[in-house]
Amino acid sequence: MNRIAILLLFALLINCGPEIKTYDGERYGLVTNGVILRKEFEKNSERLRELTKGSIVILLGEVHKKPENNEKVTWYKIKSRSGFTGYAFGDYIKPLSLDIGKNELMLKQNKFEIRLKKQLSNMQKKELILLTNFLWMMLLI
The missing domain is CATH 1.10.287 (Helix Hairpins)
Known part of the structure; x- marks a missing residue:
């Protein structure tokens, strides 16, 4: 019985973590509103740079996570034209076709x-x- 409880708890903990997806080919995104490029995919993470509306960025991957309110949040791992790499909140990035x-x-x-x-x-x-x-x-x- 204890083994089953431990396995269920372990499976539950695995599903609570962020879902990280790395892109294989080139993908681009459009900054739809000014957004902060951050070191990690956290709201309070270190700010690296501000990306202006209309900028084109290279999308390297995406992260889906569920904060306390259980609402799915998307962050994109991006590379700016100036060479900075970090994470931007997904609501401000619009993926574009290649x-x-x-x-x-x-x-x-x-x-x-x-x-x-x-x-x-x-x-x-x-x-x-x-x-x-x-x-x-x-x-x-």
Whole structure:
């Protein structure tokens, strides 16, 4: 009788722990609202970074757990574009299909590259104007 009770208690304890799932392939998610990237899948865990709404992240896995109120809660293990890895509360992450995720990520990278090229171009124009003004001043002396 004691063995059966111990086995039932053990089985019950196993089901109380978090259900952790690791993804095999590439998966992406969209940050639907500002969310904190945390070290562990706990509300009070150390804050690593804040992810802004609209960011695309790489989903590495998910964790399902049941807190005291017995309501199932999902956390995603993610990697941000800046390379930070941690956990984000699932209500603020929308999983995307692989094609949409890659397209969104490439679009954001392209926009960044275009902005960077414009800034470099503007800097080069300013340097050219300064150099021209300097040469005119030298000729006038």
